[in-house]
Amino acid sequence: MHQRGWLSSNNIVFIDSEREATVVDAGYVTHREQTVELLRHSIGARRLARLINTHCHSDHIGGNAALARAFGCAIAIPEGEAANVRAWDEEALHLASFGQRCERFAFDSTLAPGATLGMGGIAWQAIAAPGHDMEALVFHAPEEDILISGDALWEDGFGVLFPELFGEPGLAATRATLDTIARLAPRVVIPGHGRAFGEVDAALERAYARLEAFERDPEKLARNAFRVLVVFHILDRQAVTLEAVAALLAGTSFFAALNERSYRLAPAALADRLVRELTASGALRIDGELVRPG
Ligand SMILES: [Zn+2]
Secondary structure, three states: OHHHHHHHHOOOOEEEEOEEEEEEOOOOHHHHHHHHHHHHHHHOEEEEEEEEEEOOHHHHHOHHHHHHHHHHOOOEEHHHHHHHHHHHOOOOOOHHHHHOOOOOOOOOOOEOOEEEEEOOOOOEHHHHOOOOOOOEEEEEEOOOOEEEOOOOOEEEEEOOOOHHOOOHHHHHHHHHHHHEEEEEEEOOEEOOOOOEEEOHHHHHHHHHHHHHHHHHHOHHHHHHHHHHHHHHHHHHHHEEEEHHHHHHHHHHHHHHHHHHHHOOOOOHHHHHHHHHHHHHOEEEEEEEEEEEEE
8 A cells, every 4th residue: 555645645556467567446536646656666667457446536536547558557436426527517526616636537447335346356245335425436345444535534534524514414324324334343444545454443432432522513524624625725735825825715616605604704714714723723834924834
């Protein structure tokens, strides 16, 4: 596995045979050259035959087009995302509306919950894992007791529960997904971000506690989404002015709607407040006129 930072998802590489390899998830678009290089290094002379996405967020699909160009790999995405990707619906894919970018790609096939596939000589089953993304899949290898969890379960938490903020039952779905993972009781989890981990019970306990905090106070969810997306945007651009943060908050539909719901502040005041909170927590830092990742 290539463990990446927070802007890019991990790339989980499987050597299928002497000749072929498969990768799960492709990182963010600004890291695409690095992703191609990492893959080249890990698969050697083999052909990258397949690229499979756990879900279609920009930090998991950003390298899809570049990997297809470099290796000619076939791309498989979750069935539920097919229409959005085919039409390249930037709103539905949360690109423009989140202030994020992605290079358009074409997919070759889709994976539905229940599908089975071989990767690295191991049999995997695709399982629905809604919550952070309603169409997301996780991949479980019953014989090896391993779970590829995407953003449904990390060692400490899970991805922002965006669907709940769009009026979908994201909290309930997350509970069901955590219950599913608890029932599978994998020995090892390979997440979309962070290192692979073995103490799955402890991770589930933290995830349930986090979920309960959101269930008790759904406002926390909106504030969490704001913080994560602002940091993500600044990781993407590396350095922005406070005015640019305010423009992002005012000019993207998701931020505007969320501000209306949660903060009801003028964009400049909200930018100031968020950047102040995020510099206090160490997620961002101020460098003269610029805001940079912490
Ligand atoms: Zn995600």
